[in-house]
Amino acid sequence: MNIETSLYIHVPFCAGKCDYCDFYSVPVSSLEDPRLDHYVDVLLSDTENLIEVYKPGHIPSIYIGGGTPSILGPERILRLTKNILRIISRYAAMQPKEITVEANPEFISKAFLEAVLEGCVNRLSIGIQSFHGTSRKAVNRAGSDETKLEDSLSLAKEFFPEFFSVDLISGLPFQSDKILLDDIAKVLEYSTSHVSLYALTVEPGTPLAVQYKFDKSSENNNSDDADNLWLAGRDALEKAGLSQYEVSNFCKPGKESLHNIRYWRMENWLALGPAASGTIIPENGQAFRYTIPANVDAWLAAGGIENPDYGFFPQIEELDEITLIKESFLMGFRYIEGPCKDLFNRRFKKNIRDLIPETLKKWQLYLQKDKLALNKEGLLILNSFLVDTFRELSLQ
Numbered sequence: 001m002n003i004e005t006s007l008y009i010h011v012p013f014c015a016g017k018c019d020y021c022d023f024y025s026v027p028v029s030s031l032e033d034p035r036l037d038h039y040v041d042v043l044l045s046d047t048e049n050l051i052e053v054y055k056p057g058h059i060p061s062i063y064i065g066g067g068t069p070s071i072l073g074p075e076r077i078l079r080l081t082k083n084i085l086r087i088i089s090r091y092a093a094m095q096p097k098e099i100t101v102e103a104n105p106e107f108i109s110k111a112f113l114e115a116v117l118e119g120c121v122n123r124l125s126i127g128i129q130s131f132h133g134t135s136r137k138a139v140n141r142a143g144s145d146e147t148k149l150e151d152s153l154s155l156a157k158e159f160f161p162e163f164f165s166v167d168l169i170s171g172l173p174f175q176s177d178k179i180l181l182d183d184i185a186k187v188l189e190y191s192t193s194h195v196s197l198y199a200l201t202v203e204p205g206t207p208l209a210v211q212y213k214f215d216k217s218s219e220n221n222n223s224d225d226a227d228n229l230w231l232a233g234r235d236a237l238e239k240a241g242l243s244q245y246e247v248s249n250f251c252k253p254g255k256e257s258l259h260n261i262r263y264w265r266m267e268n269w270l271a272l273g274p275a276a277s278g279t280i281i282p283e284n285g286q287a288f289r290y291t292i293p294a295n296v297d298a299w300l301a302a303g304g305i306e307n308p309d310y311g312f313f314p315q316i317e318e319l320d321e322i323t324l325i326k327e328s329f330l331m332g333f334r335y336i337e338g339p340c341k342d343l344f345n346r347r348f349k350k351n352i353r354d355l356i357p358e359t360l361k362k363w364q365l366y367l368q369k370d371k372l373a374l375n376k377e378g379l380l381i382l383n384s385f386l387v388d389t390f391r392e393l394s395l396q
Helices: 034-054 069-088 110-118 133-138 146-159 177-189 207-214 216-220 223-239 258-264 296-302 321-332 341-348 357-362 378-394
Strands: 006-011 061-066 098-103 123-129 164-170 194-199 243-246 249-251 269-272 277-280 287-291 315-319
Touching (some): 006 069, 006 258, 034 269, 061 258, 098 258, 123 146, 223 243, 223 249, 321 378, 357 378
Parallel strands (some): 006 061, 006 269, 164 194
Antiparallel strands (some): 194 249, 243 249
């Protein structure tokens, strides 16, 4: 096929599941769990098959996420990254510009960071969420030792002085403005170049949702307070020189996540591992999305995807034009640059302004003057903007 595509590698194992998490994950009680070695073996087998099918001429970014990829430990993560690069080099002449690995503080060590550097990883994403032990424990977040959190950041600064990212959450239980701003100040002490500041979302079916349903004190929770808390965090990050370039993402100049930008621009990405989903959108041809079933044990038993002996197949979804247009707006308007107009015009032979003129007129004060994109205040009303966008599309 010889396409340009990014590559997402999913590692769903976790030492413990946070109460707010609704992603597919599998608990691992020991780092010696034999599934971990087997998992890497099958991932590499699937990578071989996938690359042989699509023959990508260029893979600009690789993202190893989870779950907790750092739970693989130094030897496994090195074997995974080195062999992925070996496999893709058959068709991709250039090495990926960005290779990211997610890591949780409790698994960050010198040995681990030496291994990811040896595997050509050049971007680290650390899930801190908060330094406040009471807030972390309230949502069952593993690794509440503040000293270990700070040690992990110190090592990240040493091994990735130019490019590491930190995840923080606003709206956690027992979190005040001061606690969130202290979290941000502490992270910035370690010269991180990128921060993802997520507002806590209570997802249906999670332990946190059950807690909120039955905890009488939740009646005192005020959505305006939660919004103001996040806004205080946003302002602190921007004051420190990290600009908002997406709804929840902030960075120093030139330190954006190239991999995530490809999602927001709706460019091709392949994906591997249980629960992972890839999307291919040819310039001329039928776009489709595949999703690997969220079942580690079945995937391991089958030896990867598309094993007829086990009946383990990815789910294939064809994407029609209107679905792709909606997703292009859904993802594109999250990004400070807005949807990619050139790509949109090539892909659909249509102009964005011609498709949603009334929506753009209604929300013009929330649009940037020099580009078809929401401004900083516009990102706060993204959902309302999209509701009007989809309503206008449905009338055509």
